[in-house]
Amino acid sequence: MARKRRKSAPPACETAMTASSKPTISALPAALLSALLPGLGQFSARQRYRGVSIFIGFLILTMMTLWYADPRWYFSPVLVWLWNIWDAARQARSQKNGFLLPVLVGLIAAYGIGWQVLQIDFSTADMNRATHILRPMLRPDFIQERRETNEMWVEIFVPCGTDVPTARHEMDGKVAIATPDCAAVLETVIVNVSGMWPNAETEILWETPIGNARMLGGNEDAMLVQNTDENGSLTVLIHVPSLALAGAPDPTLSLGHRVYFNQHRPIGGYELSFVGGEVLKGALVTIAMALMATLFAIILAIPISFLAARNLMSGNPVTMAVYVVVRTLLNILRSIEALIIAFIFVKIVGLGPFAGMLALAFHSVAALAKLYSEVIEGIDPGPIEAIRATGANWVQVVRYGVIPQIVPPFTAFTIYRWDINVRSATIVGFVGGGGIGFLLIELIRISDMRGVSAVFITIAVIVIALDYFSAKVRERLV
Amino acid sequence: MLRIQNLSKTYPSGTQALKNVSFDVQDGEFMVVIGLSGSGKSTLLRCINRLIDPTEGKILWDDVDITAAPPAELRQIRRKIGMVFQQFNLVKRSSVMTNVLSGRLGYANPWMSLIGLWSADEKKRAIDALDRVGIADKAGERADALSGGQQQRVGVARALMQEPKLILADEPVASLDPVLSHSILQYLEQLNKEGITVICSLHFLDLVHRYATRVVALKDGVIVFEGSAQEIDRAKFKEIYGEEAQEVRAASL
Ligand SMILES: Nc1ncnc2c1ncn2[C@@H]1O[C@H](COP(=O)(O)OP(=O)(O)OP(=O)(O)O)[C@@H](O)[C@H]1O
Ligand SMILES: [Mg+2]
Numbered sequence: 001m002a003r004k005r006r007k008s009a010p011p012a013c014e015t016a017m018t019a020s021s022k023p024t025i026s027a028l029p030a031a032l033l034s035a036l037l038p039g040l041g042q043f044s045a046r047q048r049y050r051g052v053s054i055f056i057g058f059l060i061l062t063m064m065t066l067w068y069a070d071p072r073w074y075f076s077p078v079l080v081w082l083w084n085i086w087d088a089a090r091q092a093r094s095q096k097n098g099f100l101l102p103v104l105v106g107l108i109a110a111y112g113i114g115w116q117v118l119q120i121d122f123s124t125a126d127m128n129r130a131t132h133i134l135r136p137m138l139r140p141d142f143i144q145e146r147r148e149t150n151e152m153w154v155e156i157f158v159p160c161g162t163d164v165p166t167a168r169h170e171m172d173g174k175v176a177i178a179t180p181d182c183a184a185v186l187e188t189v190i191v192n193v194s195g196m197w198p199n200a201e202t203e204i205l206w207e208t209p210i211g212n213a214r215m216l217g218g219n220e221d222a223m224l225v226q227n228t229d230e231n232g233s234l235t236v237l238i239h240v241p242s243l244a245l246a247g248a249p250d251p252t253l254s255l256g257h258r259v260y261f262n263q264h265r266p267i268g269g270y271e272l273s274f275v276g277g278e279v280l281k282g283a284l285v286t287i288a289m290a291l292m293a294t295l296f297a298i299i300l301a302i303p304i305s306f307l308a309a310r311n312l313m314s315g316n317p318v319t320m321a322v323y324v325v326v327r328t329l330l331n332i333l334r335s336i337e338a339l340i341i342a343f344i345f346v347k348i349v350g351l352g353p354f355a356g357m358l359a360l361a362f363h364s365v366a367a368l369a370k371l372y373s374e375v376i377e378g379i380d381p382g383p384i385e386a387i388r389a390t391g392a393n394w395v396q397v398v399r400y401g402v403i404p405q406i407v408p409p410f411t412a413f414t415i416y417r418w419d420i421n422v423r424s425a426t427i428v429g430f431v432g433g434g435g436i437g438f439l440l441i442e443l444i445r446i447s448d449m450r451g452v453s454a455v456f457i458t459i460a461v462i463v464i465a466l467d468y469f470s471a472k473v474r475e476r477l478v
Numbered sequence: 479m480l481r482i483q484n485l486s487k488t489y490p491s492g493t494q495a496l497k498n499v500s501f502d503v504q505d506g507e508f509m510v511v512i513g514l515s516g517s518g519k520s521t522l523l524r525c526i527n528r529l530i531d532p533t534e535g536k537i538l539w540d541d542v543d544i545t546a547a548p549p550a551e552l553r554q555i556r557r558k559i560g561m562v563f564q565q566f567n568l569v570k571r572s573s574v575m576t577n578v579l580s581g582r583l584g585y586a587n588p589w590m591s592l593i594g595l596w597s598a599d600e601k602k603r604a605i606d607a608l609d610r611v612g613i614a615d616k617a618g619e620r621a622d623a624l625s626g627g628q629q630q631r632v633g634v635a636r637a638l639m640q641e642p643k644l645i646l647a648d649e650p651v652a653s654l655d656p657v658l659s660h661s662i663l664q665y666l667e668q669l670n671k672e673g674i675t676v677i678c679s680l681h682f683l684d685l686v687h688r689y690a691t692r693v694v695a696l697k698d699g700v701i702v703f704e705g706s707a708q709e710i711d712r713a714k715f716k717e718i719y720g721e722e723a724q725e726v727r728a729a730s731l
Binding site for chain 2: 401
């Protein structure tokens, strides 16, 4: 803010003015005036710009410190006020004076207040937490060993109600039992499973009636893993997860939750992991979403671009008015981020790639129409004239004189837009627009950092590949 | 014979570019139009094939009134009038071949031409035209990959495709160096000798002397001189180009 003052009245300019106009006021009254109202003394000493700038700068600085209301910063306007009195006296005596002090004070205040407002606190960056988050990211969840799964479950009712069935489940020679048969949230349950593969790691997982998986290890944030004994049996004590009833329509209703026991063993070779599959699917959706949005945008943008081309529309006042209106609308539309439009479309058509596509299309129409119209404005009239001169008819003139001039740049801009749309599509996914962005947000929510890193890598690969491809195509066309 | 009768052109902006211009061009002439920049040379040439519609006056070509021709007839007339431009006016992104072929649009089957299909005969014609101007080997290149002189030859080849009876050349060599200028004008001279009437605007008097069979000079849209190049003496020169321009022009002679 203090910098602003400097811009509007650079010191070099001041000295020049001092030399040309003699002050009409002596030092003491000038100082007094500036003490009363910062800048007034300078103003009276014929330093109009300086006076006004000092006044505005002082006002901004004062308002800033008062708004932040931290007494530690009150010194800054006071310092500037004092400097201003001294400066008024100097100006009245036609002495040169720089702007260094108030600018410095203003900058320090702005910097300090900014620091506090942003709550910059490097001590929150905990190394352990960072490691905990980042280490899994070194092993992106794309492929996994091919393996077979041995699955078993038992049903427990939460909370307890009347007529709760026995928590016992038999299947393929396996038996799983829970005691007691029902429990409330956070209560302890003993589960026992037998007939599983012996001496094998077994994942123990909770699944709510609405299909949400809850982890049972650590603070419910890690997979509970136990080994079976040599007979394939396992007994473990679990707590009903605190979130077992989260999202349940009626938490008082006693419903069957399942405790799953999963064993895996490799059968050789590798396969796409579940998350890896989802990432690829998401990537395809995102690319398709961007492609469809671009196609829709082209269809609308081409006719609009003709209305937004000055050289075509400047013929008469009516078309000129259309041009101005269309241009203004395009500029407004273009300035709204696709992300924000996506919020609105998610409200209108619901979550999913369709909302994302509409948002991207909307934004792209404006962006493409502007680019297209600039291409049209840049058409060289010479070749068109030359083709008319050969006796060609109207359609032939368009085909041989206009199209060759606009199609390559149109194509180049369109591919460039598609490129941008793929990037935006991932972001638009964050707010529910579907595709890989939506998947990313979900993975972050469940802290699946290996999945997150798979998404990061996929996005990077797509963006780099598309970037390269679009640059190559544009190089050829332009 | 081309008869230009009382031709006037006033642009919508109010500029009166041509004022009551009348002259005749006999078949087979190499008529050169000279005059200062802004004197109306381009306007005059563009009126002849009606790239610009004149405000008043008539242009009769073999007793057909070009100025009154309806669109279809106008296209028939235009295809017999080749045009060469100072800025070449090639479609830069298209190939040399396509640029030359586009000179044939007035003859081609409209539907075939729209999908870019050209008969073998037309393609052969295009290669022949390029051959005449000595750049048949450049047929496949993009027009903007050629040098200025080569581009203007493509311009001439395009005009040739029209089998023109008249060629309008609007400062065809103003963007070229003197050597290239002569080579382009020699092509036009050659065509002229084969019976094609040429109307050409030029800036440099040495070129005028060398190629013109007759000269028309414009000044502020009015004809101030009509005759042979040899008749342009110092006094006439001053009249055409004005007092101040004299030394500059004289130096370039
Ligand atoms: N499209 C137009 N709209 C309005 N005025 C024009 C237009 N084209 C030309 N003029 C004006 O008409 C007058 C004659 O222009 P013209 O281009 O015919 O001159 P010229 O002799 O060809 O000049 P040059 O040697 O610079 O090409 C000039 O005053 C010019 O400003
Ligand atoms: Mg001209």
